[in-house]
Amino acid sequence: MNLRPLRASLAALGILLLCACSPDKPIRIGFIGGLSDRVSDTGEAGRNGLILAVEQRNQVGGVRGRTLEILVQDDGQDPEKARRAIQTLVDARVDAVVGPFSSVVAAVAVPVISQAGILMLSPTVTSTEFAGKEDYLIRLNRTTRDNARDYAQRLYQRGQHRVAAAYDMRNGPYSVSWLNEFRSAYTAHGGQLVAAVPFISQADTGYGDIARQMLQSQPDGLLFIGGAIDVARLAQQAEKLAPNLPKSAAERASTELLLELGGRAMEGLLIAQAYNRDDRSDRYRRFHDAYVARFAQEPGFSAVLTYDGATVLWQAMERQEAGESLRDAVLRHGPYEGLQQSIQFDRYGDTSHKVYFTEVRGGHFVQVP
Structure with a gap:
């Protein structure tokens, strides 16, 4: 008896069963920020904020049963390096991009990401050059x-x-x-x-x-x-x-x-x-304590805004309807509850954001009226 056809059929059946039982592929979140340049403190804090948000979300089952993973790219706050970095994320077919953290990189990244139809959520870009535009950039911060x-x-x-x-x-x-x-x-x-x-x-x-x-x-x-x-x-x-x-x-x-x-x-x-460093609310303190425990340092403004941006993404993905782009889902399903304030986007993906003026006193940022 020739067993080859039977073995081939059983092998094929095994593959089908494995695929049927395996979980859906992960949601891929691209990150682009300055990790090696003279403003790497902003990029590193943003990356850490995203890592914490992804780890916490995965602990409760991810988004719609799919885990989240991060693909990190360093833009070096250099236009040519940023162009290569954003193209790498596009080629990897990420589901969304968090970043960039500087306007000079946004000038390079936005045309590429918009052509690819991939949502880009920037926690910190503020230049008016990127406000009031119908593109794929969503901004968490106020304008210059x-x-x-x-x-x-x-x-x-x-x-x-x-x-x-x-x-x-x-x-x-x-x-x-x-x-x-x-x-x-x-x-x-x-x-x-x-x-x-x-x-x-x-x-x-x-x-x-x-x-x-x-x-x-x-x-x-x-x-x-x-x-x-x-x-x-x-x-x-x-x-x-x-x-x-x-x-x-x-x-x-x-x-x-x-x-x-x-x-x-x-x-x-x-x-x-861009955030209230003195906030004693339970919501913010839980984030703060988890961040310090994870990274052994205080969270900076880019960490706070990035964490808020991740919250926006997870909630929009949960509510996204069949055939709806993630960009449209983000714009349609607000407002979102951030760590310290509500986040509501207009038709262009822009939002208002409260700031807190401080003076440096005794080596600390002290809030002033």
């Missing part, structure tokens, strides 16, 4: 216009009527947008932007020269627009040259690295936070 206007009002009310600014052109879409919005709002209040000094964030940046250029205009306040490393170095140089001059920094630098690197030069610095 919102932030810069709040700063303009606060600085003028604090008696700073002549401000000098320095801004990082390495993340030009963000910094230039922020500066222009600030200039417009500040002038409307009666203030004068007496200097705007551009620089490119890199290892050999001459921070002392930048500080001296800012001070030549005899301002009554200094404003730094850049990442934590740059703001810390600029503040240190300014402290040497004009120790009593008030300093402020755009919200992007509001990480623990700023305090670590800046030291005593940070005292009195005004900076906005």
Whole structure:
């Protein structure tokens, strides 16, 4: 008797049974952020926030019985590297992308991801260049216009009527947008932007020269627009040259690295936070304690916003209907309950977001009215 046909049939049946019994393939979440550049503190905190959200969701069965997995790509805050990174995620056919965390990378990534029809959810991109657009980018943060206007009002009310600014052109879409919005709002209040000094964030940046250029205009306040490393170095140089001059920094630098690197030069610095560091609610404390236990460090603003973004994704995936794109599901099924505030998107995938102004006092961010 020839057993080959029977064996072949049994083998085929075994494969079918294995496929029938195996769980659905995992949901693949792409991550793109700066993990090796000068703002890696923001990218790493965002990655950690996503890891925690995925691990917690998988512990309760994933989404519709499917587990979640992360594919991580480092953009290095470099356009060419970012282009390759986002294409890698597209080629891997991820179900959604979390990131990027800088506007300069978003400028490269959004056209690619929109052409592929894959949802991209950015926790931190704020440039007005990406607001009010019908594309596949969903933004968790407010815009540079919102932030810069709040700063303009606060600085003028604090008696700073002549401000000098320095801004990082390495993340030009963000910094230039922020500066222009600030200039417009500040002038409307009666203030004068007496200097705007551009620089490119890199290892050999001459921070002392930048500080001296800012001070030549005899301002009554200094404003730094850049990442934590740059703001810390600029503040240190300014402290040497004009120790009593008030300093402020755009919200992007509001990480623990700023305090670590800046030291005593940070005292009195005004900076906005994208979340309430003093929140004692059960919801936030559970996240905070789980994050510290998992990563042995405090969560930064990008970790909080990324965790909220993951919450949006899981809930939208649960409610997504047959034939409905994930983008449409996100826009249709809000509002979503974030760690500290409700999240509701408009037709363009934009949302409002509350901020909390702080001053550095005694090496800590202390919330101010």
